[in-house]
Amino acid sequence: MTGHMHKLAEAVCEGIRDAGCTPRMYRVPETLPEEVLVMTGAKAFQEDFLKIPEIKRDELSRADAVIFGTPTRFGNMCGQMRQFLDSTGGLWKTGGxxxxxGSVFTxxxxxxxxxxSTILTTQITLQHHGxxxxxxxxxxxxxxKMDEITGCSPYGASTIxxxxxxxxxxxxxxxxxxxxxxxxxxxAKALAPKRDEILKIFSSC
Structure with a gap:
């Protein structure tokens, strides 16, 4: 909508690269009507934002880790993210x-x-996915820090x-x-090579 989450996402990707890994940035599908995007002034920014590929559910299962970025809406994730996560039942069923x-920033x-509360309530969905x-x-x-107004907490990065x-x-x-x-x-680098063993142990319980 305004570019704040995109700036944080770019910084997250920098950190992933610093660890020697390859980040891939995606956006969830937009659900707001065109007239609302124009009215709120988001349309101008979205022309650049829409160049980022839209996420497909299968992309999640191909990743070793997924860091979700969602702005706060009344202390919870935004509707676009909620709708996308609600469509991942197939991944949940197969343990994908x-x-x-899983991690969250906001x-x-x-x-x-x-x-x-937004990060913590989003984590609940990720825990349902295992x-x-x-x-x-x-x-x-x-x-x-006490010398400036700042976001960030032990639950995840954030901005005001x-x-x-x-x-x-x-x-x-x-x-x-x-x-x-x-x-x-x-x-993720430490856990990914062991994931098959973890799943085998779980399936034998």
Whole structure:
């Protein structure tokens, strides 16, 4: 809608590359009517955003880890992300995401706009898929800063956009996103070769 989540996603990808892994960025399908996109001013930005390929459900099962980015809507994920995740029942039935690393980052207009609840409630869906949840450890000291307004928590990276979207992610928030990307990638590198063994053990229980 305004580019804030895209900026964080780019920083997440930088962190993944720092870990020696290959990120692939996708967007979920848009569900808002054209007139709403025009009215909110999102249409101009989306011309560039739409160049990012739209995610297909099978892409999720091909990844060793998936880091979901969703803005906050009343303390929960946005409707576009909810609709996409609700379409992944087939992956759930086959265990397509079981044993893969899952992580979440977000944004909100205000400092107390539901960032943590959005990440935590999104993680519930990932846990139903059997994903291994990774957040943003306190080893990233930027989330404890007291000298500036900033997003980020142990649950995941985040940014504060301002009520009119006037505030873009700060360097500290982008650093948190980079740290989260690298952290998830390092865990995925360690776990991916063992995933078949994990699934075999689970199927024999």
């Amino acid at each position: 995401l079981t044993g893969k690393v 944004s909100s207009a205000t400092q107390h706009g539901g960032q943590e 994903m291994i949840i990774a957040g943003l450890p306190y080893l990233f000291e930027g989330q404890s 956009t301002g009520s009119a979207g006037e505030r873009m992610p700060s360097e500290n928030e982008l650093s948190g996103a980079r740290t989260q990307g690298r952290y998830v990638a390092e865990i």
